[in-house]
Amino acid sequence: MKKAITRRLLGTTLFVGSALIATSAFAQTTTPPTPVQEEGRSTDPNAPAPQSTGDVIVTGSRIASPNITSVAPIQSTTVEQITDSGITNIQELLLENPAFGAPSLSRTNTAFLTSGTGVASVDLRNLGTSRTLVLINGRRVVSGVAGSATVDLNVIPQAFIQQIDTLTGGSSSLYGSDAVAGVVNIIYKDNFQGIEANAQYGITQRGDTPNYQANITAGGNFADDRGNMMIHFGYSNEGQLLSRERKNTQVDDLDTFWGVTGDPKDYGIPSENRFSGFAPQGRFTAGGRNFTYSPSGVLQEGFSSSVNGFNRQNFRTIAVPVERYLFAARGRYDISDNVRLITEGTYNSTRAAREIEPFPLASNGVGGIFPGVGGAVPLQTNVNGVLVRNPFVPDAIFNAATDTNGDGIRDIQFARRINEFGTRNGSTTRDFYRFVVGLEGNVFNDFRWDVSYNFGRTTETQQSNGQVNVLNFRNALSAITDSTGAIVCADANARAQGCVPINIYGAGSISPAAVRYIAADQTLQTRITQQQLQANLSGTLVDLPAGGLGVAVGAEYRRESSNENNDALTNAGLNAGNALPDTFGAFDVKEVYGEINVPLLADTTLFQQLNLRAAGRISDYSTVGTIYTWNVGGDWAPVNGLRLRSTYARSVRAPNIGELFQGPAQTFPTGIIDPCIGVTATTAGTLAANCRAAPGVAANIAANGRFVATQLDTQGISGFNSGNPNLREEKSRSFTAGAVLTAGEFGLGGLFSRLSLSVDYFNIKIDNTITAAPRAFTLTQCYEQNSAASCALITRRPTATANNSAGSIEFINAPGINGGELFTDGIDAVLNWSTPVSFVGGGTIGTRVSYTHLFRGYQVPLPGADRDNFAGEIGGAKDRFTASAFVSNNDFRLNFTGTFIGKSYEDDLSLAGYDVGRFDVSVPSRFYLDTQLTIRAGRTFEFYVGADNVLDTRAPNILSGSPFNVTGTDTAAGVYDVFGRRFYSGARLRF
Structure with a gap:
C-alpha cells in the first residue's frame, strides 16, 4: 500500500x-x-x-x-x-x-x-x-x-x-x-x-x-x-527512540529517592532498587503467603521487587x-x-x-480478571459434584491455598506480566x-x-496488540485433566469454541496456542x-x-x-x-x-x-x-x-x-476516601446527616455501630467519565x-x-x-455543602453484596x-x-x-x-x-x-507519606544551543550542516511520582529535550 x-x-x-x-x-x-x-x-x-x-x-x-x-x-x-x-x-x-x-x-x-x-x-x-x-x-x-x-x-x-x-x-x-x-x-x-x-x-x-x-x-x-x-x-x-537506548532511562524507578528519605534536596535522584511487582514468572498469594519463581525457575516463597521484579523501562519508548x-x-x-x-x-x-512493556495482569484490583471476593481464582473445578484440581497448580501453592470467599473451593490471587505476548505495540x-x-x-x-x-x-x-480477552482467559484458566490424561479447559462449550488451557505458573509457561486463544487485538x-x-x-x-x-x-x-x-x-x-x-x-x-x-x-x-x-x-x-x-x-x-x-x-x-457527546467511559479512581467512614447514629453536623440519609449507610451503621468500609469497598469504587450535551x-x-x-x-x-x-x-x-x-471535590460538595447536583453523581449500594458493604460507594461519575x-x-x-x-x-x-x-x-x-x-x-x-x-x-x-x-518548580507532591510544598522542589534552568552553516554556490545550490543541542544539555530528572513525568522518559518530555546532541546535513537546489 x-x-x-x-x-x-x-x-x-x-x-x-x-x-x-x-x-x-x-x-x-x-x-x-x-x-x-x-x-x-x-x-x-x-x-x-x-x-x-x-x-x-x-x-x-x-x-x-x-x-x-x-x-x-x-x-x-x-x-x-x-x-x-x-x-x-x-x-x-x-x-x-x-x-x-x-x-x-x-x-x-x-x-x-x-x-x-x-x-x-x-x-x-x-x-x-x-x-x-x-x-x-x-x-x-x-x-x-x-x-x-x-x-x-x-x-x-x-x-x-x-x-x-x-x-x-x-x-x-x-x-x-x-x-x-x-x-x-x-x-x-x-x-x-x-x-x-x-x-x-x-x-x-x-x-x-x-x-x-x-x-x-x-x-x-x-x-x-x-x-x-x-x-x-x-x-x-x-x-x-527507546528508553533502553539512553543511560538514564534504562532502569525502572518506582520512586524518587526523596520520596524515601523525605528530604526535598534528594529530588531527582532515582531510587532504582525496586522494580514492578508484575513479573513474568508471576506473583501468587495463597493463604496469606506470597510465592514466586527464582530466575532459575524454582518456586520459592516471598517476593522482593528488587530481586524478582520486572524492569519496565527496558521495553518503553521515549519518542x-x-x-x-x-x-x-x-x-x-x-x-x-x-x-x-x-x-x-x-x-x-x-x-x-x-x-x-508487556501487559500486566492481576486477578484483583483495577482491571482484575475475576470479579469474586478480592479477585479470588479457583484452583478447583466442580465436575459432576467432585472438586477437580487444576493440574497446572504447583503443590506448594495448592497446599497453602484456602477458601477465601466461602464457596468451599481453594483459591489464590495472582499478578503476572504476560511476556509471552511480547511488547504492547x-x-x-x-x-x-x-x-x-x-x-x-x-x-x-x-x-x-x-x-x-x-x-x-x-x-x-x-x-494494537498485547491485551487479553478476559472471557477467554477465564475459560483457559479453569483447567482439568480429562479421561485421556490430557489437560483441557473445564467448560465443554469453551472447548468446542477452541479453548486452550493456560499455565500461568513460571516465566514462559503460556503456550503459543494459549496466547493465540486469549490474545485480544484492539482496533x-x-x-x-x-x-x-x-x-x-x-x-x-x-x-x-x-x-x-x-x-x-x-x-x-x-x-x-x-x-x-x-x-x-x-x-x-x-x-x-x-x-x-x-x-x-x-x-x-x-x-x-x-x-x-x-x-x-x-x-x-x-x-x-x-x-x-x-x-x-x-x-x-x-x-x-x-x-x-x-x-x-x-x-x-x-x-x-x-x-x-x-x-x-x-x-x-x-x-x-x-x-x-463522549459516551460513559468507565474508570477506577484511586485515593478516594469515603467521607461517611466513622459516622454514627448520633454524629452531629451536615455531613453526618447527609450520610445517614442514604439507606445503605443507615443499615451499615445499624449493623456496626458506625459506618465501616472495607478495603474491597475502597477498591470497588468505580465511575464513568462522559460528555454532556447541555x-x-x-x-x-x-x-x-x-x-x-x-x-x-x-x-x-x-x-x-x-x-x-x-x-x-x-x-x-x-x-x-x-x-x-474531581471526585473528591464531588464528595465534599455533596456531603458538606448540600449540593444536589454533586449528590446526583454518587451512587451507594443500598444493601450488602457478596463483595461489598451496605452503603459503600459504587459509582462517582464525572460528566x-x-x-x-x-x-x-x-x-x-x-x-x-x-x-x-x-x-x-x-x-x-x-x-x-x-x-x-x-x-x-x-x-x-x-x-x-x-x-x-x-x-x-x-x-x-x-x-x-x-x-x-x-x-x-x-x-x-x-x-x-x-x-x-x-528555573521551574514541582506542583504540590505527596509521596511515601511526605507532603512537599509547591516551592520546596525546583528544577534548574536549561539552555539549549543550535547552529547551522549554509554554503551557497551561486543562486542555485546550497549545502548546509547543523547541530541541535550543541552543548548536549540533559533534560532534568523528573521521575515517577511527579505529575509532570512522561512515562518512559524520566522527565517532562514535552518541555525538555530528550534526544541530546544531534547533527544533520542537507542540500537545496533552486532553479
Whole structure:
C-alpha cells in the first residue's frame, strides 16, 4: 500500500511538474505579496524582499488595506527561521517561541496514549490546545484528533510557508470559536515560480533516532501570467527512540529517592532498587503467603521487587517513530481583471507506532480478571459434584491455598506480566485531506471580496496488540485433566469454541496456542469531517481627514462531525482494560461578523496616527444557541517610529464534539476516601446527616455501630467519565497593551537604523471552562455543602453484596461541566536588529530575541476549589527566551539559536507519606544551543550542516511520582529535550 501511494503521488508530481516546465522559464523564486510584518520580519537583506501590489489582509484584521496593522501583538516566524532550524515538523520551531506552552501531543509524550500517537499540536499560553486556533491563510483546518479541535501540524508543507503569524489574545470576533488564547495563522506563498528541492539526513550523537526528509516544490505561471500553479511532494521519517537506548532511562524507578528519605534536596535522584511487582514468572498469594519463581525457575516463597521484579523501562519508548507522505498544491487563475479563481489541496498520510512493556495482569484490583471476593481464582473445578484440581497448580501453592470467599473451593490471587505476548505495540495510519476552492476579486474600486468553500477530512486506523480477552482467559484458566490424561479447559462449550488451557505458573509457561486463544487485538477507527463556507467583503467605505474608514463584513457556515469506533471487546471492557464507548456527534454554526477601523487623527503634533478598531460577531450554534463576541482596540503613533497599541476582547469557545457527546467511559479512581467512614447514629453536623440519609449507610451503621468500609469497598469504587450535551460555551476576556519602536523611523541611525523592539502586556481570563469535577471535590460538595447536583453523581449500594458493604460507594461519575476558571498574564518582548558589515564581504549580521515573563497563571477547577497555579511550575517557567544571531552574505549564512527555560518548580507532591510544598522542589534552568552553516554556490545550490543541542544539555530528572513525568522518559518530555546532541546535513537546489 505504501509503495502504491508513493507511485501515485510521484506520478502526479511528475505530471504537474511537466506541465509547469512547459509554461515556465524557471524564473528565480520570488516572494509574493505578504501581510505586513511587525515582530519577526526578516533581518537578512540577502533574503528575498517582500513585494506589495495593492491591498493586503493581515492576521488580526479582516480589513483589506495597504496601511492596516494589527492592534493585537503578533509574532511572525519567517522563512529564514524555518530554513535555519533544519526542522522536520513546524511544531519543533514554534515550541521555541516562549509564547507557547508544553504541547499536549508530540512525538515524545504519546507512546502511552490510546489514540493520538505522533500528533503534533501547539498550546498558546498553557491554556490548552483546544483554546489555540490554527488557521491556514485565515481559514480553518480539520482536526487531527477525534472529538476535538486539535490540528495536527504534520499536515503542513513547510516548503509552502511564507510566514507563520502568532496572534496573542482573544480573537473570536474575527475568526470564531476556539481563538481564546490566540491564533496561529500559517500563511502560504502564492506566487512561487521555479523548482526548489532539498534532502536532509540527521542522527543523534549516540547514533540513534535517524531522521530523513526529502522535498520538492515546483511552481510556474501560465496563460500569459494570468495563472500560477505550485505543487509540493514531501517525505519525512523520524526514527524511534527507546528508553533502553539512553543511560538514564534504562532502569525502572518506582520512586524518587526523596520520596524515601523525605528530604526535598534528594529530588531527582532515582531510587532504582525496586522494580514492578508484575513479573513474568508471576506473583501468587495463597493463604496469606506470597510465592514466586527464582530466575532459575524454582518456586520459592516471598517476593522482593528488587530481586524478582520486572524492569519496565527496558521495553518503553521515549519518542515514537513518525513517517509522513505529503502532497500539496495551490493555484490561482485570473478569470477576468476583477475575478480570480483560487484553489488549495493537501493530502497527508502519517504513520506512527508505539511500543510499551508487556501487559500486566492481576486477578484483583483495577482491571482484575475475576470479579469474586478480592479477585479470588479457583484452583478447583466442580465436575459432576467432585472438586477437580487444576493440574497446572504447583503443590506448594495448592497446599497453602484456602477458601477465601466461602464457596468451599481453594483459591489464590495472582499478578503476572504476560511476556509471552511480547511488547504492547500499536500502529496508526492517519490520512488527511483538505481542499479549498473559491473566488476573489475587487468591486466598487475600493472593496475586495472573496467566497470560498473549505473541506477537510481526517481518518485514522489504529491497530494494537498485547491485551487479553478476559472471557477467554477465564475459560483457559479453569483447567482439568480429562479421561485421556490430557489437560483441557473445564467448560465443554469453551472447548468446542477452541479453548486452550493456560499455565500461568513460571516465566514462559503460556503456550503459543494459549496466547493465540486469549490474545485480544484492539482496533480504533476515527473519521473527522469539517466543511466551511465563507464570504467576506472589505475595503475603504469613505475617506476621512485622517485616512480611509475601513470596514469588513462577512458570513460563515461551518459543519463538523466526528466518529470514533472501538472494537467490541474494548466497548465492553473485556480486554482487561476499562470500557471505552464509541462516540458520534456533529454540530453546525452560522455566523456573521463586522469590523471597522476609524482613523481619528493623522499628521498632527503627538498624533502622527490615531486609529480606533472594533469588531463583533454573532454565532448561532446548533448546540449552544446564539453567542456574541466582540473586541475594541486602537493604535496611536505619537511620533514617527513609535506606536502604542491596545485591545480588549470578549471571546468564546464552544464545546467540541467529545465534550458534548463522549459516551460513559468507565474508570477506577484511586485515593478516594469515603467521607461517611466513622459516622454514627448520633454524629452531629451536615455531613453526618447527609450520610445517614442514604439507606445503605443507615443499615451499615445499624449493623456496626458506625459506618465501616472495607478495603474491597475502597477498591470497588468505580465511575464513568462522559460528555454532556447541555454544556455551555466558555467565555473569556483578554486585554493587551504594548508599544512598538522602529528605530530608523524614530530617527535613530547608524547601527540602530534597522532595530525594532516591541513590548506587550497580555492578560487572559477564561470563565465557565469545561472540565470534570474531581471526585473528591464531588464528595465534599455533596456531603458538606448540600449540593444536589454533586449528590446526583454518587451512587451507594443500598444493601450488602457478596463483595461489598451496605452503603459503600459504587459509582462517582464525572460528566463534563462548566464552572472552572483559567487565568494568565505576563509580558512579551521581541527585538530584531541587523546591520551591514564589511568584514564578511558586504554581508549582514543580525539578531532576534523573543522573551516572555509570566506574572501569574492558574486554574480553578470549580467554584470553591483551591487555585492551582501553573506559572513557575514545570512547563510554565516564569522566564523563557529564544535568541538567534546570524552572519550572512552571498556565499554563506551562519546562524546560532539559543533557547532558555527558566528555573521551574514541582506542583504540590505527596509521596511515601511526605507532603512537599509547591516551592520546596525546583528544577534548574536549561539552555539549549543550535547552529547551522549554509554554503551557497551561486543562486542555485546550497549545502548546509547543523547541530541541535550543541552543548548536549540533559533534560532534568523528573521521575515517577511527579505529575509532570512522561512515562518512559524520566522527565517532562514535552518541555525538555530528550534526544541530546544531534547533527544533520542537507542540500537545496533552486532553479
